[in-house]
Every structure is written in structure tokens, then in C-alpha cells.
Amino acid sequence: RGVETSKGTLDTLMETEWVKMRGRRRTxxxxxxxxxxxxxxDHFALEEIxxxxxxxxxxxxxxxxxxMPSNxxxxxxxxxxxxxTDDEDPLTDIDLEELGLLTPRVEED
Incomplete structure (x- = not known):
């Protein structure tokens, strides 16, 4: 949703598994x-967001x-x-490789 956050904050949220990667924005x-x-x-006893x-x-x-800003x-x-959303694509194996989350496949001869 366009929220800016420091890398350390996002790393902490990912480590606690409170957030997950959804996709890639088409921008x-x-x-x-x-x-x-x-x-x-589950942690906050919520049924849905x-x-x-x-x-x-x-x-x-x-x-x-x-x-708070008026807008x-x-x-x-x-x-x-x-x-x-309409402006997101799902994550692919290539995306995960680019992000360092998936080891690139080695093609055998």
C-alpha cells in the first residue's frame, strides 16, 4: 500500500513471520x-485483517x-x-532467485 519502512523493521516482521511476500508491483x-x-x-487473536x-x-x-496530515x-x-491487486503479479521462481531466496537451478548436461 505504498508504506515506507526501514529494512530492519521489515526484516524483523519477516523473521517473526508476521508478514509474507505477496507479489511484485507492475511499476x-x-x-x-x-x-x-x-x-x-493468530498472535493478535484476529479472525481476519x-x-x-x-x-x-x-x-x-x-x-x-x-x-495527522489532512489527507x-x-x-x-x-x-x-x-x-x-490489479497492479501486482505473483512471485515466480525467477523472482525468488533474484531476491536470493531460491538457489538458481543448475542445468545438467
Whole structure:
């Protein structure tokens, strides 16, 4: 969803298996997209990602600053969190090799 985060934060979320790679965005550079995992949902006793609190609930709990930009919003998660969006492609073995997550195949003669 266009959220910027430091690499260390993302590494921690990946190590705890709270987020997983979803696909690649169809934009220059083909950035990897991420989504929450079932482990995240289980840890926070959520049935689905839509059970997370909304902006009004976060404001009411004092967790959002009163100095939020006027155009700030929290997007609603899709009905199917595992479904790729129109501008995403699924990860392929080639993508995983490029990301260093899959050992390249060696063709035998």
C-alpha cells in the first residue's frame, strides 16, 4: 500500500513471520509487495485483517497524533487478503532467485 519502512523493521516482521511476500508491483523496479500472515492474525487473536482497529478507534485510544496530515487515511483491506491487486503479479521462481531466496537451478548436461 505504498508504506515506507526501514529494512530492519521489515526484516524483523519477516523473521517473526508476521508478514509474507505477496507479489511484485507492475511499476518500474518491480518492487515486492507484502501482506500479513496467518501467524500475525493468530498472535493478535484476529479472525481476519479487517478486524484491526480503524482510524477512529486508534484516535479514541490516543494512539494517533492530533497532527495527522489532512489527507491521511487508513485503507480498508480487501475482502480476500491473499488475492493480488490489479497492479501486482505473483512471485515466480525467477523472482525468488533474484531476491536470493531460491538457489538458481543448475542445468545438467
Amino acid at each position: 518500474p523496479g518491480r518492487p515486492v509487495t507484502y501482506g500479513t500472515s496467518d501467524i500475525f492474525l 479487517r478486524d484491526l482497529p480503524g482510524m477512529e478507534e486508534l484516535k479514541g485510544a490516543g494512539l494517533l497524533s492530533g497532527r 491521511f487515511s487508513i485503507p480498508l483491506p480487501p475482502a480476500d487478503p491473499d488475492a493480488l
